[in-house]
Amino acid sequence: MAKKAKTAKKVGLEGSFAIAEAAKLADVDVVAAYPITPQTHIVERLAEMVADGELNAEYIPVESEHSAMSACLGSSAVGARTLTATAGQGLELMHEVLYVASSMRLPIVLTVADRALSAPLSVWGDHSDAMAVRDTGWIQVFAENGQEVHDLVLWAFRVGEDPDVLFPVMVHLDGFNLSHVTEPVLLTEQADVDKYLPPYNYPMPLHPDKPVTMGAFGPPVIYTEAKKAQEVAFENTKGTILKGWEEFEKTFGRSYHPVETYKADDAEILLMTMGSLGETASVAIDSMREAGKKVGLVKLRLWRPFPFEEFRQAVGNAEVLIVLDRCISFGGPGGPVFSEVKSALYDEEKRPKVVNFIGGLGGRDVTPENFEYMITRGIEIAEKGSDAEYEMIGVRE
């Protein structure tokens, strides 16, 4: 586990401000963003830092999220450390440019205060926006609390900008639950950050002295090769991702892993969550453990690249795996996380039965009681089977 945390200032910060502080410590060069709830506080604070001279960066107030990500492409391509933030509909409006960032191998950091998608219009949290950008070729992680949000932004710059990686990184934090909740956060020290995060040097930057063409067209004769090169490079990021976390622990004393577990070692029944609901679920695990049930929790931190090895190891010995999705794949094989998890286990000789619940949509609370119900009902479904691909939690019938 984590070594004793080194000296750092503990302050009360909401998740959004914890991101802004991390970006400032990372000495970010360019922020191009468009405000959208529940992300607004992130860029509002960054704009304030720039205006007050606390942060020496260009703040580009653009006219849309599509423009935000497009401006980020340019700044990252000249070798400027670049950050933006968005949520929900804003992430959807960025969608096509997200592919351009990853295909052009530009290590932009994007913090997403995950939010439901309209209609009905909802500014509240779920993972519908995150799941819609699953295949955009970005490295993606989910944070569970304000401290993780702060830490993962620093890690994202370090990993994304590594010459062996050069991919953009998305840090997901649950809208409102993390973006707007004030928590104690250990702020990292500037000297430690400087040690942890080397300067960003893009190997072939846009520069008039040595002109290059970026984002050229790729006719059928070359497109397949371009995608193969991208996928191989993306799969090869895993080592640097892990090293980034190892070095983080050495520098700051806090440890991170692609898949994290809670009371899972001898668990026969496992719950699986992503993001802030992990803390709520752990309350349910504690109370069911007290009642003598062998239950545990698996939390998926690294979403892309999917950590197959760590995931299979974490759930391999369980009898039932209960997955909570915060997104619907309409007419699909259950929630998106569930269908991926099931497919990741398909070829395993020993594998748990996988049961799916969908809940926490559009900001609906998921309580410890809900998790206890999911465990009890999940065991029942695993034993008796069910006609449905999933059951929805907390819906009024």
Added chain:
Amino acid sequence: MADLTWKELELGGIISSPGNASAYRTGDWRSDRPTKDYDKCIKCGMCWLYCPEAAIKIRDNGMYDFDLFYCKGCGICAAECPKDAITMSEEEEA
């Protein structure tokens, strides 16, 4: 480009030799080929002026010719020629 393997591509598909599009034979796209009746040509240069691909070359004697390496066969030269000296015909028959 047609021979490059995925391992030989630059980072993110960057093209590090600017202007290498000149090596790309856009003439392969052509389905209609222009031909010219040199007896009708008055060397006015309208074809050269209107060609959107700069695929009309000027000889030393002032006569205009097609650069079939780049000509995409759009037919604008044939439409603009004031003497109807240029005709378009299907590539296979030309």
